[in-house]
Amino acid sequence: MKFTLQHADPQTKARAGKLETDHGTILTPIFMPVGTAGSVKAVHQHELLDPIHAQIILGNTYHLYLRPGLDILEKAGGLHRFMGWDRPILTDSGGYQVFSLSGTRKIKEEGVMFKSHIDGSKHHFTPENVMDIQRTIGADIIMAFDECTPYPCEYGYARKSMEMTHRWLKRCMNRFDETEGKYGYSQTLFPIVQGSVYKDLRVQSAQFIADQGREGNAIGGLSVGEPAEMMYEMTEVVTDILPKDKPRYLMGVGTPANILECIALGVDMFDCVMPTRNARNGMLFTSEGIINIRNEKWKDDFSPIDPGIGSSVSSFYSKAYLRHLTISKEILAAQIASIHNLSFYLWLVGEARAHILAGDFASWKAEMVKKVSTRL
């Protein structure tokens, strides 16, 4: 993998870059649609290319490991071939889902015992086998196995957890570096900064992560319920330490405004279920603001959902029609809203990149943050 920093904004810490993988090039800042179980919910693979213009998608190790399982994925020749997506994929380490979805789990130094949320079966994730699992899934970028601390989190727990995450990282790197990709293309491992909302822990963790010299670095444990200002503060503490010549990935963030603010703090990569999950609940992010499509006011608004983002789906269907489908619980409602929201997110990061390159990112961002936070 090769990252090229193309331009650094002089007024903010925003950057425009280029990340080259064996499955193609990613222009940053970028948003990665979440394809939990090998499908970005309600979206066809060709729709990810057009009209969404996704450049990389995310898969969840926990889900893919449980279903369809490693046996099927390996026989298929990896996730790209299994699902029919030949652009880059990033997989998380499964840690987050083990903590949030699995009923019973026991965290020990060795790893985590957990029960499947599907059938209650028992499983064990360790830093080593999570590397092996992600080798088999075959993502281009794979994530270190970490503990994502909740919010709020006591200082003592946050420190101990961070230290274990660092020890786990060493084990991840050892395993990753002594193994090879299974399908003839390169994979790379991103370590994850933890430390909860404690500045000294974040500094310590960011320095530790930076010292490992991997090809990219991630910031975890944020967007878990803390106030946005706290998230921005922690993000900035970390991006000030992480190497400038490596991509920075802020995990699980966030709203359009969160993304713009964090781009301004030097983050290059984002993922979040919000555009697809909220779409399924009738919440649309548009270039003019936020729409609750269930609202009565849209019932006879026959204007397009959002003609301003160059997405064929957002220009084709009207607000009134989408409202009708949503109220009527038609599957097509989820399809249209998911494509729209993802198109909007990809449009937004594309615009951010264009303004970074054009040199007017700061003023554009200030205006845009207001717009995208407005409730229409």
Next chain:
Amino acid sequence: MKFTLQHADPQTKARAGKLETDHGTILTPIFMPVGTAGSVKAVHQHELLDPIHAQIILGNTYHLYLRPGLDILEKAGGLHRFMGWDRPILTDSGGYQVFSLSGTRKIKEEGVMFKSHIDGSKHHFTPENVMDIQRTIGADIIMAFDECTPYPCEYGYARKSMEMTHRWLKRCMNRFDETEGKYGYSQTLFPIVQGSVYKDLRVQSAQFIADQGREGNAIGGLSVGEPAEMMYEMTEVVTDILPKDKPRYLMGVGTPANILECIALGVDMFDCVMPTRNARNGMLFTSEGIINIRNEKWKDDFSPIDPGIGSSVSSFYSKAYLRHLTISKEILAAQIASIHNLSFYLWLVGEARAHILAGDFASWKAEMVKKVSTRL
């Protein structure tokens, strides 16, 4: 509307025709995907064009009347504009849904009182207002208000019901003929033959319907639980009487084999929820036979769903991937399976037409009925 009978098969009663409407031409025999509430479930409008190649779709008056309601549809300029579909549309009369979905309903000579399955509100359908409603929805082909008798049905009830359906037809025609389309294009009214599974009633009804001299005719009250042989027998009784120079529409039919058999009996138009409803339950109709995609045998079958029907979606996704999505309850499973099944149905009627024109329909049909009935 103009119907041209292009070719009559000498060995069977199958026909190839051309039906011209203000929204475009339909080549028959044709299958009409069902778009109940203004959406063919899980399918985008552009997907109906390609890869499905739908030429006409069906909307349900009962559903559209309740939601989004006539006010919205009229403001939108009719259903075509509301949903963004500029090819032909046929609407049923709402009678079938009143009888099957509405909890409480009272059938009287004047019309039917019913309660909405959505909110329990009370409504009244009469032959006259159902014409007005379909004028407002704006379908190219609208259906007479009839009573669809259940199976089994006592002879006395079937006869009385048929006679009322005939009286209702007169009222439908009067209202239809004294009103005009609202959106600048022509609409046409199809009457419906009833008579349950009684040959003498079917003969009587078919003669009555034929005598009205409308531009097309429909056969209702079949595919409601009676044995297939009985359905074929009644269909043939009716098609032998209905005028040859008008299209015949067999309502609510059916399986791929049903459709092939009824094409051979002289039917030109079909609709059925089966391809989309069964798709959502993981049942696929393919050119090689029927697949239950949940079956373990497909878990590592990475071959395309059905490469034999020229549908990009059916060629792109593998059986193993679709099985995984189905088992995982991913929305994309419903999307892929619905597009596939509809692509297959449209492929099947297109092939039937080609073989009618080529003169080898009978032998092709015999072979195909076996194939499409096989469980893989």
